[in-house]
Structures are given as structure tokens and as C-alpha cells.
Amino acid sequence: MIGPALVALLCSVALAGCSFESDPEIWELNGPVFGTQYHIKVVMPGDEDRLEDLESGIEQALDSVDASMSTWRDDSELSRFNRSQNKSQWFEVSGPLFEVLNEAHRVSDLSGGAFDVTIGPVVNLWGFGPEARPETVPEPETLAQRLSEVGYDKLQLRSAPPAIRSDYPLYLDLSAIAKGYGVDAVARFLDSQEVKAYLVEIGGEVNTKGRKPDGDAWRLAIEKPTSGERSIQRIVALDNRAMATSGDYRNYYEVDGHRYSHTINPNTGKPISHKLASVSVITEQCMSADAMATALNVMGEDKGYAFAVKHDIAAYFIYRGEDGFETKYTPAFSSYLID
Structure with missing residues (x-):
């Protein structure tokens, strides 16, 4: 029979043992990928070996996507x-x-x-x-x-x-969906490693899970679509959601004073030329958000907005008005916005 004094001693030892495990913190992992950078935040107690294992697994997951879906690699x-x-x-x-x-x-x-x-x-x-x-x-x-x-x-x-x-000489280009899939691939890897909360970002495409150690959701900026500078348009809060943005303000060139966007309208074969500067989409999977943001960007601010409302898509539009940028967002997007 164990006496009261020994029970108290065992309890104190158990509590002391628990105190050696550090509280969860946000740890950051960064590196080059897909011609841009990945930025990943994981919430976990400090463990250098585990962080190194996570970093190695993340890079393997991203290399696998690149080896499969890149048009820039001859061996993909x-x-x-x-x-x-x-x-x-x-x-x-x-x-x-x-x-x-x-x-x-x-x-x-x-x-x-x-x-x-x-x-x-x-x-x-x-x-x-x-x-x-x-x-x-x-x-x-x-x-x-x-x-x-x-x-x-x-x-x-x-x-x-x-x-x-195909019976046609097709050439496939996955640049408007593969990066989003890469984000999802990293998220799946972190899930397999039982990471309870994280934020995965590659070139502006994001997937999130759980919350930060203080209990807050992950906060992300929708960028103001201006060339040559970075500023914030709005802030959104995400928990177990992904977000992707398609815009014409980063990747373009000019010929004889005319600006040509990298986003091509498949119906005309020409770069988009409407007033929509960027559109951000929130879904469960980043590859879906990536592809849908491109589709809405091709449609433009009016047709794209009507389409997103009809299909209950969470989308935020920034377009060029007479006096600068103007915005509108679908009802499905409103719950993610932070005032």
C-alpha cells in the first residue's frame, strides 16, 4: 500500500518531468523553390532534430513537385x-x-x-x-x-x-496551379508528421492549419497591386484554409508603351487588358484557389465577380477605378476580413 507521502512525491516528480517540455512556439523554415521562396511557420516545442527532419521532408516534397510538373526542367x-x-x-x-x-x-x-x-x-x-x-x-x-x-x-x-x-500536339503549362499544389504537398507532409498548426507560403500562395500559440488565427495580407513597392490592402484571418492571388502587376513587360500581362486569355490568346489588377481566392486547397484566381482574373472585375457570387466562391477583387484602386468582395469572403 502506497502512503500519502509517497503519492505526493510521485505526483511532484511527474509534474517536474512535464515541466522539461517547452511550450509550443512558432518556428520558421525558409528556402528557394520554383524560382521564388518558400516561407513556412510551424507551431511546436523547440526540437532542433525534429526541425531539421521537417526541413528535409519539406524540400523532398517540393523537389518531387518540381520534378513532376515543371516546364523549366527538361527531365520533368x-x-x-x-x-x-x-x-x-x-x-x-x-x-x-x-x-x-x-x-x-x-x-x-x-x-x-x-x-x-x-x-x-x-x-x-x-x-x-x-x-x-x-x-x-x-x-x-x-x-x-x-x-x-x-x-x-x-x-x-x-x-x-x-x-x-491527346489527338492534338498539346503543350501543357501548369504554372497557374502547380505552385498551389506545392503548397498543399508541404501541408500534407506536415500533417503526416502530426504538426498541429502551420502556415505554408510559396510566392504568395498560402495554406494554413490550426492557430498560433496565443490562440489567434493566422493573419495574412492582401497586397496592394502596385509595381515597385509592397503595401497592404487588407488583412484576412485564416484557419484551415488556403488562399491564392492572381494579378497583372508583377509579371509583365512593355512594348511601345503598351503593357502585356503574363495572364493570357485562352479564348483570345492575348494578355488580359481589363481593369482588374488582382483577385484573391480562399478555398480548402491551395491548388484550387490558385487555378480559380487565374480564371477570375481572366474574366475581369465584372464577369469574374458575378461568377464568384453565383458559385459561392470567396473572392476579393482589386480593380483600377477613375481615382485609384477600388475593391469588392463576395459574400463568402466577408467572414475572413479583419477590420
């Missing part, structure tokens, strides 16, 4: 399909690549082709892909020829086993 899975001479044969693909292509098809179908991963030949023609940037604007005949090779419905998908094919 996607580049091998793009180079294949006979695309009418089923080309077996990995599960992740099929997942991305399947989601891309869903967004393309929903948006009436405003998002289209087969736009690659036209993206390259305008100088926003691996091919060299042209010194002049493409000739109408050349543009029409390239545009004839575009069409998301020309790509066939087979789920078992995962494979793709």
Missing part, C-alpha cells in the same frame, strides 16, 4: 509529355500529376475555359514560358496557329492507371 514528367511525338498513345503519369490535371480540368469546365493548362504554346509565344521573350508582338497569323493547338477538352484523362493522351 510534364516536359517529357510535352516533348513526346505521339501524344495519341496513353502516357502514364504519377498520382500527383494526375490529381493536378484532374483539378485543372474541373476548374476549366466550371469556368468555361477561362482557366486552361493547354495554353502553353501561347504563353511561350508571348514570352512568359521557357522560350525566349519576343522582341515584337506576335503576328496575328502566328497567334492564330498557336491558339488552334489550345483547348482543355483536347486532353483526355484516364484514372486507372493514371494516364493522359
